[in-house]
Amino acid sequence: xxxxxFNKLFGSQIVAALIQSLLPLFFFILxxxxxxxxxxxxxxxxxxxxxxxxxxxxxxxxxxxxxxxxLIQKEDIIATENDKPLFNIAPLLVFxxxxxxxxxxxxxxxxxxxxxxxxxxxxxxxxxxxxxxxxMAGWASNNKYSLLGAMxxxxxxxxxxxxxxxxxxxxxxxxxxxxxxxxxxxxxxHFWNWMIFGGPTFGIAKFLLIPFMILxxxxxxxxxxxxxxxxxxxxxxxxxELVSGYHxxxxxxxxxxxxxxxxxxxxxxxxVVAALFFGGYxxxxxxxxxxxxxxxxxxxxxxxxxxxxxxxxxxxxxWLRWTLPRLRVDQLMAxxxxxxxxxxxxxxxxxxxxxxx
Amino acid sequence: MKTxxxxxxxxxxxxxxxxxxxxxxxxxxxxxxxxxxxINKVCLFLRDNEELLFDNLMNLSGVDDANGKTIPDGxxxxxxxxxxxxxxxxxxxxxxKHKLTLKTSSSRENPEVVSVEQVWRHxxxxxxxxxxxxGINFLNHPDLRRILMPYDWEFGFPLRKxxxxxxxxxxxKVPN
Amino acid sequence: xxxxxxxxIAANTGLKTEHMILNMGPQHPSTxxxxxxxxxxxxxxxxxxxxxxxxxxxxxxxxxxxxxxPQVVPYVDRMDYLASMYNExxxxxxxxxxxxxxxxERVEYIRVIMGEFxxxxxxxxxxxxxxxxxxxxxxxxxxFRDREKILSLFEMTCGARxxxxxxxxxxxxxxxxxxxxxxxxxxIPYFRPKIKELNDLLSYNKIFIDRTANVGxxxxxxxINYGISGPNLRASGFKWDLRKDDTxxxxxxxxxxxxxxKGLKGTVGDCWDRYFVRVLEMEESLKIIEQALDQIPxxxxxxxxxxxxxxxxxxxxxxxxxxRGELGYFIMSNGSLNPFRVKARGPSFVHLGIMNELCxxxxxxxxxxxxxxxxxxxxxxxx
Numbered sequence: 001x002x003x004x005x006f007n008k009l010f011g012s013q014i015v016a017a018l019i020q021s022l023l024p025l026f027f028f029i030l031x032x033x034x035x036x037x038x039x040x041x042x043x044x045x046x047x048x049x050x051x052x053x054x055x056x057x058x059x060x061x062x063x064x065x066x067x068x069x070x071l072i073q074k075e076d077i078i079a080t081e082n083d084k085p086l087f088n089i090a091p092l093l094v095f096x097x098x099x100x101x102x103x104x105x106x107x108x109x110x111x112x113x114x115x116x117x118x119x120x121x122x123x124x125x126x127x128x129x130x131x132x133x134x135x136m137a138g139w140a141s142n143n144k145y146s147l148l149g150a151m152x153x154x155x156x157x158x159x160x161x162x163x164x165x166x167x168x169x170x171x172x173x174x175x176x177x178x179x180x181x182x183x184x185x186x187x188x189x190h191f192w193n194w195m196i197f198g199g200p201t202f203g204i205a206k207f208l209l210i211p212f213m214i215l216x217x218x219x220x221x222x223x224x225x226x227x228x229x230x231x232x233x234x235x236x237x238x239x240x241e242l243v244s245g246y247h248x249x250x251x252x253x254x255x256x257x258x259x260x261x262x263x264x265x266x267x268x269x270x271x272v273v274a275a276l277f278f279g280g281y282x283x284x285x286x287x288x289x290x291x292x293x294x295x296x297x298x299x300x301x302x303x304x305x306x307x308x309x310x311x312x313x314x315x316x317x318x319w320l321r322w323t324l325p326r327l328r329v330d331q332l333m334a335x336x337x338x339x340x341x342x343x344x345x346x347x348x349x350x351x352x353x354x355x356x357x
Numbered sequence: 358m359k360t361x362x363x364x365x366x367x368x369x370x371x372x373x374x375x376x377x378x379x380x381x382x383x384x385x386x387x388x389x390x391x392x393x394x395x396i397n398k399v400c401l402f403l404r405d406n407e408e409l410l411f412d413n414l415m416n417l418s419g420v421d422d423a424n425g426k427t428i429p430d431g432x433x434x435x436x437x438x439x440x441x442x443x444x445x446x447x448x449x450x451x452x453x454k455h456k457l458t459l460k461t462s463s464s465r466e467n468p469e470v471v472s473v474e475q476v477w478r479h480x481x482x483x484x485x486x487x488x489x490x491x492g493i494n495f496l497n498h499p500d501l502r503r504i505l506m507p508y509d510w511e512f513g514f515p516l517r518k519x520x521x522x523x524x525x526x527x528x529x530k531v532p533n
Numbered sequence: 534x535x536x537x538x539x540x541x542i543a544a545n546t547g548l549k550t551e552h553m554i555l556n557m558g559p560q561h562p563s564t565x566x567x568x569x570x571x572x573x574x575x576x577x578x579x580x581x582x583x584x585x586x587x588x589x590x591x592x593x594x595x596x597x598x599x600x601x602x603p604q605v606v607p608y609v610d611r612m613d614y615l616a617s618m619y620n621e622x623x624x625x626x627x628x629x630x631x632x633x634x635x636x637x638e639r640v641e642y643i644r645v646i647m648g649e650f651x652x653x654x655x656x657x658x659x660x661x662x663x664x665x666x667x668x669x670x671x672x673x674x675x676x677f678r679d680r681e682k683i684l685s686l687f688e689m690t691c692g693a694r695x696x697x698x699x700x701x702x703x704x705x706x707x708x709x710x711x712x713x714x715x716x717x718x719x720x721i722p723y724f725r726p727k728i729k730e731l732n733d734l735l736s737y738n739k740i741f742i743d744r745t746a747n748v749g750x751x752x753x754x755x756x757i758n759y760g761i762s763g764p765n766l767r768a769s770g771f772k773w774d775l776r777k778d779d780t781x782x783x784x785x786x787x788x789x790x791x792x793x794x795k796g797l798k799g800t801v802g803d804c805w806d807r808y809f810v811r812v813l814e815m816e817e818s819l820k821i822i823e824q825a826l827d828q829i830p831x832x833x834x835x836x837x838x839x840x841x842x843x844x845x846x847x848x849x850x851x852x853x854x855x856x857r858g859e860l861g862y863f864i865m866s867n868g869s870l871n872p873f874r875v876k877a878r879g880p881s882f883v884h885l886g887i888m889n890e891l892c893x894x895x896x897x898x899x900x901x902x903x904x905x906x907x908x909x910x911x912x913x914x915x916x
Binding site for chain 3: 049243327329
């Protein structure tokens with residue numbers, strides 16, 4: 001593991017932990033956010049018969065960097081009526097929430113920020129932080145639209161956490177672990193060992209599990225969409241109603257923090273879904289490293305697989321965003337409480353019964 | 358389908374005093390002139406009578422007739438004194454497919470017309486507009502405020518023929 | 534229910550609840566221009582909507598009194614800037630009625646073709662922006678892509694893409710471009726599948742239906758009483774189209790249907806009906822254009838334009854079926870070169886007046902849906 005490697009290299013646990021925690025930020029989240037912004041613009045453009053950014057670099061691939069440079073130079077506007085301390089803390093809190101989630105996400109067998117036994121639980125818990133940040137932002141902005149957006153957001157994220165957790169519980173029942181690394185390791189081998197195909201153990205139970213696992217995946221995917229405020233659940237920042245909701249009043253780097261957090265969150269939930277149902281960093285078809293006998297190549301391959309899976313789900317999120325309209329706030333709540341939660345409960349009970357076989 | 362003449366006869370029978378005359382000398386449209394303080398009753402009758410059923414107010418517009426005396430006012434401007442302001446009502450029946458034009462005139466100094474807002478809700482904004490641009494007072498209108506001009510516009514009513522632009526509005530020079 | 538709870542709370546605790554006043558606009562992405570809606574909210578439920586208009590007021594009626602009749606045409610262009618052709622069309626008809634002149638048949642055909650193309654272009658904006666208001670941005674760009682093609686046809690005809698100054702009292706300013714008929718005929722088979730694409734993408738989308746069906750229901754009686762016209766009136770289930778019911782120009786020569794709202798996805802007269810009537814109308818406009826392009830005669834288009842327009846003393850109220858509804862011009866002449874009084878009765882102005890009636894009891898998000906579905910253009914509201 002990388003932590004041991006750094007520990008030996010510097011002879012200090014603190015330095016090693018620092019490096020360990022900064023690695024995903026600088027080598028993953030930031031580049032990913034920059035890439036995702038550009039990617040989203042390109043995806044939306046091609047879906048809409050346009051080209052998207054074309055001027056900065058080849059097919060505009062440097063556009064996000066230009067945007068970030070612009071955001072850094074922008075004036076940091078704080079209105080006189082804002083609640084300044086809260087207003088300043090809120091974007092940090094939102095970002096911290098989504099960044100902390102990366103601590104328990106296994107990028108490959110060689111790199112996980114912190115190999116927690118309560119990994120999934122930790123992720124669910126810290127992503128709840130985001131709600132506090134959003135509420136703070138909405139309240140401190142002293143803007144009715146922001147407040148409405150923040151209230152909607154809080155209600156939405158908290159509601160949709162229930163089906164998410166219920167689905168996670170089903171996985172825990174089947175596998176008996178909350179550790180994402182262990183979960184990923186269990187799904188090793190080929191893609192038929194993935195949880196969505198009933199997990200690694202062979203038997204009747206595996207085949208019985210498949211339809212309910214697929215149902216579970218659909219439920220968790222929908223609720224994670226709602227948790228990261230993406231269309232069709234982007235009600236808190238509904239541009240055409242609330243003029244971007246809780247981050248209306250933010251400018252410059254603080255706005256960029258929200259933006260960064262949103263894209264980091266997109267990847268985090270995609271990664272969790274991938275780790276729970278699609279084998280995490282495991283390759284579906286075996287490793288090239290095994291084939292040619294280079295052991296150190298395997299973690300790199302795993303990182304690539306992991307990124308590819310995460311990106312695929314991020315792409316699906318974008319795809320949905322540029323296809324679907326937006327729900328209304330009461331319909332959104334109805335979708336959660338009337339359909340998703342009962343379904344998740346039924347799913348939980350049935351899977352529980354199946355595991356008894 | 359009824360002609361203006363038929364409708365005029367019906368109305369004359371019902372409201373002998375408030376219906377003044379039928380003017381059909383003009384090339385395109387003939388119209389019936391009505392007493393401004395009785396217009397709401399006439400309109401209600403026109404809407405509810407089985408044979409007329411004028412359920413749709415197409416248009417309501419104020420007009421400055423400019424038929425008073427023009428007297429010089431200030432350096433170069435003129436001012437109109439006396440004469441009338443009018444309101445035209447274009448109504449139709451969507452069921453019987455006939456149309457009618459009503460006209461009512463009121464004095465320029467104290468223009469008062471009874472609102473027909475209770476007859477056709479549509480008249481609400483049109484009457485506000487006529488009030489805004491001509492200064493015609495619609496009696497019994499529930500919410501007679503300016504609509505197109507700023508609420509604090511105190512320089513008169515722009516569509517009157519003798520309206521003059523103010524030189525300054527809220528400290529800003531008004532361009533000519 | 535909510536009021537009961539409120540009263541109970543007030544009685545038991547001595548606490549009072551207050552309604553929140555929320556200003557929507559004048560700068561807001563979904564008010565379709567500079568419109569300010571003052572909302573009185575209880576939570577997210579709307580208690581009252583007060584529209585404040587006039588931010589674009591130019592008083593074109595005052596300008597018109599100082600200009601000759603043909604000079605007014607560019608001003609009427611700028612009222613409903615998404616349907617300029619039709620504004621000119623209506624004005625030209627009104628002045629011609631006042632003058633009592635007939636225009637050549639080719640002119641009538643050109644006007645109808647332009648008018649119907651304008652109707653499609655205007656509806657495309659209405660439908661696209663409606664989708665964007667509800668949160669679906671992609672159909673918006675698809676609609677604009679097709680609208681561009683129509684605007685290119687207009688550009689080919691008169692050189693302008695938005696404000697044309699093309700239809701004059703007595704004729705049109707130029708004859709058609711020699712290639713116009715061919716390109717217009719190409720557009721029709723191109724566009725028909727695009728309507729289906731729009732339906733697949735937006736009209737029958739489950740979320741879209743959830744957002745719009747049974748929202749902002751406009752009963753027929755109320756609609757007529759409020760003077761609602763055009764697609765909004767038809768969506769309430771009334772077969773009323775001035776092109777047929779008070780026919781003008783040469784619309785009686787063409788064979789087309791008048792689509793009405795049937796409440797397919799909800800109640801008759803809801804937002805979805807208002808949306809879908811427009812989709813169906815585009816289809817009908819295509820039919821009219823197709824027939825007109827086949828029948829258009831040869832002839833001179835400028836011969837009937839009077840050198841000097843000086844109508845006799847009199848007044849006229851003339852109306853046409855604008856893409857948004859009944860566009861009426863009340864013109865008074867005192868026998869001079871300038872009109873004595875011009876009043877435009879724009880459909881948007883009238884339709885906006887019903888906002889309070891439609892929005893009461895709905896949620897904030899529904900305001901956007903309702904405002905989008907009645908399809909106003911602020912240039913015409915404020916004139």
